[in-house]
Amino acid sequence: MIPARLPRREFLVAALLAVAVTACGGRGDSRVLVAEGVSREVPKDAPVAEVVKGITEFGHALYAAGARDTVNTVLSPLSIAYAFGMARAGAAGVTSAEMDKAFGFPAAGPHTAFNTLSRQIVTVDGPPPAPDPEGERDASSEPRDPVVGIANGLFTQEGLPVRQEFLRTLASQYGAGVHTVDFAKDATGDINAWADEQTAGRVKKVFDQLAPATKLVIANAVYLKADWLHTFAEGPAEENAAFTRADGSEVRTKLMHLTSDLRYASGTGWQAVELPYAKSDLVMWVLVPERGGSPADLLRPAALARVATGLRTASVDLFLPGWDFATGLDLEPPLRKLGLAGIFDHGDFSGIADGIFLGQAIHRANISVDEWGTEAAAVTGLAFPTSARLDRGAKVRADHPFAFAIMHRTTLTPLFIGHVADPTAKA
Template identity: 25%
Template sequence: MKRNLLRLSCLTLTLLLLTGCGSAGAAPKSLTADLNTHTPDLRPITEAQAGALAAFALDLLRENWTGENVLLSPLSVLSALGMTANGAGGETLAQMESVLGLPAEELNAALAAWAAGLPQEKDCRVDLANSLWLRDDGSFTADPDFLQTVTDWYGAGVFPSKFDSEAVKDINGWVSGSTHGMIPEIIREIPDEAVLYLINALALEAEWERIYKDTQVHENRIFTTEDGREQSVTLMYSDEGFYLEDARAQGFLKPYKGGRWAFAALLPEEGMKLEDYAAALTGKRLYEILSGVQETLVETAIPKFQCEFAAELSDSLKSLGMTDAFDWATADFAAMGSSPNGPLYISRVLHKTYISVDEKGTKAGAATAVEMPAGGAGPDLRTPPRVYLDRPFLYILVDLETSLPVFIGAVTTME
């Protein structure tokens, strides 16, 4: 019997940069023990909050989809930008809150509540970690209230560093450990202007609730692209008990051990382009689909596939309305700290992901970097519905307790 294992890792790196030169020095030590961490009062995520976060996931997907395979981790991006938003003020903060979907304080609480309930069992484990890395040569002084906030709500470790070659090893070592070795490196060097990194890492390892048998895995099946090309693919077949339905799409859930997490897939009706379906899908509707699952038999097939994706998200975020944060003349991150070199602003938001799905399980990873310089109708239940993912489809790694899309992607080709 084969053991199917879902292995997901997500890393979000927020990089704040200042003009000026840095200096070399020793490896950092954590300052977390010097902060008086307070345990926040946590409340379950509401339907409205889940819908808002789902809307951000879809916005991010639509802005970065060019018709090819795509994979994003909105929850990791939200965690890094959520930490960053706690250092923003004025119109900069207002725009960030509008794009992220929730006020900063409400986003803090929602993400903290979600993180507090993550499963830690051997066969279904989700690990979330946040950290801040501060240049300690005098070019940046972090605001104590900002550090307290991200420590309280995000459990972030705080590390002063000389930002030399050893710091690169320290940061990459933290990243590798926090993602179970799935992302061994996130940076190769630290720019002289860098004064602060805010990093979120998310790793998930889970077994299928009902594993595939050898007889359920079939090679040389056909995947048909939207332009009619036929591509050879290996399909994994199973009967599942959770059916998803939308007006112009159908899908299913394939749960992992414990039943809280699942692979969700949505397949548009014949003749409808996947991009058109995603364009019409709202966050509220996605939440309704994921939370309104029908417990009925459904015949399914998941293809064996891999996807690597990389994007610079600055233009996407600007297009969504987050403009001031990228302009040194308008950005307001004074609440984050101060620098003799000038005010902070975002220069780049980098995001990289990887996923591999096969008969033994799934491996996935993501990385996001934000740079901030200074200056300048129902189915016929008599016949089980059939959802074979042998043409372009949307997929989501979802936390069923909150219906939050932790990873969201689209497959349009097997090549």
């Protein structure tokens, strides 16, 4: 089980009248301002259920607006929500109301809920450990402890007068370290180095480039590495099996095979299997529609709720491909479709600093699934330039497009969602 509360180092806010400046990790020209007096809070009575409901609904809406049926997709609703939660701490007026409506944030803001979720989900204090050679593994290998990291970062232009209350919220609720950089000298290297460290090397680039007028970047990273409780190592894999894509064409792939007592649910036109990860409250839901059905429909909040209430232990004979792919998403077009054009055209982020606007919103995610478990990572970056601008046996064959959702079982928070259109493709 993941502990409900983990020992974490105190994160101190970068005050305008900072008493100390020290070099941070990564590139040498990035610095972290440190000021005393603001430590990470331990919230009470945080609106977790309300915020998780908003994350789930927003995650599916974004997925539906940006995903294509024929292309593999993975995104992290949690990472995107964290990034915009931090931005919400500096939003004002109509902009804060628009964000609350789109993301399902409570009127007081989602900050204590995100603080609580971090304490319930995260298993590592600081960046995840770098990958190490795993050596030979077999069916007798002991599952490793899960690694789940959530990191928040704020990158500001040297000398930018950032609002004190905004900095206090990011420090006390998000544990966000504040890195001072020089965007005129291209700070993408600093941000990319941070993302690389926080995702154990899985996300090496956030922005392709940043406008010279950029003054501030808000970033979130989510990392997961977890072994299955029941590995597929013992089951005889089905080699060179046919996987039928949405257009009716076939590709050949290996279908991993597992026969075990698993939690299973089904309904008209769909089946769901819960694959638990070892030593944690994390699970993957494999959501398989009938042939010709839509994986996207199974990621709707109502469908996920039916899965959550319908799961029962059953003997399951599961055939599942492995997959390994990445998604890069410019969030602006789908967010505009979802009614958030205003945060780009005339967003009021005066609670962060004067004269800034949301110029870019980028999300990158990737996932690898094999017979041993799952490794996944996501980074969301928001760039702010200055100046204005406009009980039974069940057989499940995931040998056609299907959806997946990596969930924190206790809170039903979706860490990652997506679908597999072609397990042999890398994107």
